[in-house]
Amino acid sequence: MPVALYNTLSRSVEPFQALAPPRVTLYTCGPTVWNYAHIGNFRTFLFEDLLRRWLEHSGYDVFHIMNLTDVDDRVIKAAAGAGKRITDHTEPFTQAFFEDRDYLRIKPAHVYTRATQYIPQMIALVQRLLERGVAYKGDDGSVYFALSKFPTYGRLSRLDTRQIKVGARVASDEYAKDDPSDFALWKKADAEDESVGAAWDAPFGRGRPGWHLECSAMALDEIGKRFDVRTLDIHCGGIDLIFPHHEDEIAQSEGATGEPFSRNWLHGEFLNVRGTKMSKRFGNFLTARDLREQGVDAAAVRLLFWQSHYRQPIDFNDEALAGATEGVRRLGELHARLKGGEGQRKAAGDGDLSVQARTLETEFAAALDDDLDAPRAVAGLFEFSRGANRELDRGAGAGDALATFERVAGVLDVLPTPKVADPALASWVAERLAARSQARKSKDFKAADAIRDELRARGVEIEDTPQGTKWRVA
Numbered sequence: 127m128p129v130a131l132y133n134t135l136s137r138s139v140e141p142f143q144a145l146a147p148p149r150v151t152l153y154t155c156g157p158t159v160w161n162y163a164h165i166g167n168f169r170t171f172l173f174e175d176l177l178r179r180w181l182e183h184s185g186y187d188v189f190h191i192m193n194l195t196d197v198d199d200r201v202i203k204a205a206a207g208a209g210k211r212i213t214d215h216t217e218p219f220t221q222a223f224f225e226d227r228d229y230l231r232i233k234p235a236h237v238y239t240r241a242t243q244y245i246p247q248m249i250a251l252v253q254r255l256l257e258r259g260v261a262y263k264g265d266d267g268s269v270y271f272a273l274s275k276f277p278t279y280g281r282l283s284r285l286d287t288r289q290i291k292v293g294a295r296v297a298s299d300e301y302a303k304d305d306p307s308d309f310a311l312w313k314k315a316d317a318e319d320e321s322v323g324a325a326w327d328a329p330f331g332r333g334r335p336g337w338h339l340e341c342s343a344m345a346l347d348e349i350g351k352r353f354d355v356r357t358l359d360i361h362c363g364g365i366d367l368i369f370p371h372h373e374d375e376i377a378q379s380e381g382a383t384g385e386p387f388s389r390n391w392l393h394g395e396f397l398n399v400r401g402t403k404m405s406k407r408f409g410n411f412l413t414a415r416d417l418r419e420q421g422v423d424a425a426a427v428r429l430l431f432w433q434s435h436y437r438q439p440i441d442f443n444d445e446a447l448a449g450a451t452e453g454v455r456r457l458g459e460l461h462a463r464l465k466g467g468e469g470q471r472k473a474a475g476d477g478d479l480s481v482q483a484r485t486l487e488t489e490f491a492a493a494l495d496d497d498l499d500a501p502r503a504v505a506g507l508f509e510f511s512r513g514a515n516r517e518l519d520r521g522a523g524a525g526d527a528l529a530t531f532e533r534v535a536g537v538l539d540v541l542p543t544p545k546v547a548d549p550a551l552a553s554w555v556a557e558r559l560a561a562r563s564q565a566r567k568s569k570d571f572k573a574a575d576a577i578r579d580e581l582r583a584r585g586v587e588i589e590d591t592p593q594g595t596k597w598r599v600a
């Protein structure tokens with residue numbers, strides 16, 4: 127079955143068709159590096175991670191572009207507030223974003239485009255729009271996109287074109303849903319822009335790009351120079367970007383090229399924290415680094431997110447996180463059992479586990495092919511897990527179930543992060559195990575059991591095997 131994805135353009139699930147298979151060009155709107163990205167942002171980036179992994183698993187050759195917005199209204203305000211130039215202000219947040227991405231096991235994009243490094247391409251795009259008569263210079267010195275010259279404006283967001291106020295203009299990057307107006311492509315530089323290093327010379331006046339323009343220019347530049355195309359296969363972002371950001375990206379790109387900007391538009395839903403929209407004001411504003419500092423395993427965050435469909439809102443709360451942590455522990459335990467080859471002892475039941483593994487793989491693929499139905503895929507994984515544990519309990523062999531399990535769990539990437547024991551603990555464990563071995567030799571089983579309890583109290587699980595006693599931090 128082919129991959130099918132919900133396309134915001136058509137408001138329906140469609141069989142996915144790439145422009146030039148197996149290549150897939152994927153553009154995902156990245157973070158504005160004025161501050162740390164919050165876990166709501168990362169929910170979107172994780173849904174995009176699953177999309178990319180599933181396409182790659184399905185044989186596509188994905189080229190993933192993510193932008194870093196390092197100049198826009200918010201960046202300039204934050205840099206001015208900190209008394210810094212924009213590049214100095216954004217660099218630490220860019221590095222923090224990469225750290226958070228790695229913590230959450232998100233596959234790195236093939237290219238991260240920083241807006242400030244694409245200013246010539248942005249200027250060329252504005253020039254082109256001016257030449258084609260879909261942009262004009264306002265009396266305030268900024269350049270605006272003329273909505274009246276682009277009749278299909280509003281197609282993505284299903285905006286009623288009657289709402290468009292002819293001639294009304296908006297200069298701010300973020301504007302209200304009920305305010306479709308001519309928007310700024312290029313903003314005339316003011317004193318604040320100059321003071322933070324956010325002003326560039328252009329034929330139509332010194333200024334800086336609007337946020338929407340940045341994504342169009344970077345996406346078109348990257349796919350143009352690499353693949354000689356002007357149409358993306360997939361463009362993603364959070365649902366809050368549908369209007370005006372993505373609507374404006376379409377207008378600018380198609381207004382310049384006359385070709386469709388993206389064949390598919392995918393949008394991820396919001397994340398609430400403890401029942402409420404995340405906000406510093408409500409004290410429920412969470413960043414990825416908060417979770418990392420609390421010692422939360424990234425696998426649990428991923429599993430928690432996969433338990434809701436990307437087009438459904440999620441509530442991030444302590445119970446959900448505890449549930450996901452327990453789920454990850456169970457998957458890790460099964461993985462260890464399958465790897466331990468304990469089932470090899472008796473090959474009689476071998477067939478049973480292989481059949482279950484094949485069912486898991488088929489079900490898993492059917493779920494993700496169906497618009498990335500991760501909750502169904504996760505349910506299949508746990509159903510397999512219960513069945514596999516039962517089979518192992520009665521001595522069945524793992525067969526090829528280990529390879530299948532690793533393949534499937536690898537797409538979701540939800541196996542626990544291996545715990546590394548610190549050297550002090552390791553030498554203590556070695557000393558205690560030697561004492562236990564001595565006690566067992568002298569048939570002092572009471573002492574041996576006491577040592578096992580002592581180890582367990584510090585989170586160390588032991589297992590006696592023909593090769594000796596193995597241990598791990600639980």
Ligand SMILES: [Zn+2]
Binds near residue numbers: 154155156341371
């Ligand atoms: Zn964007």
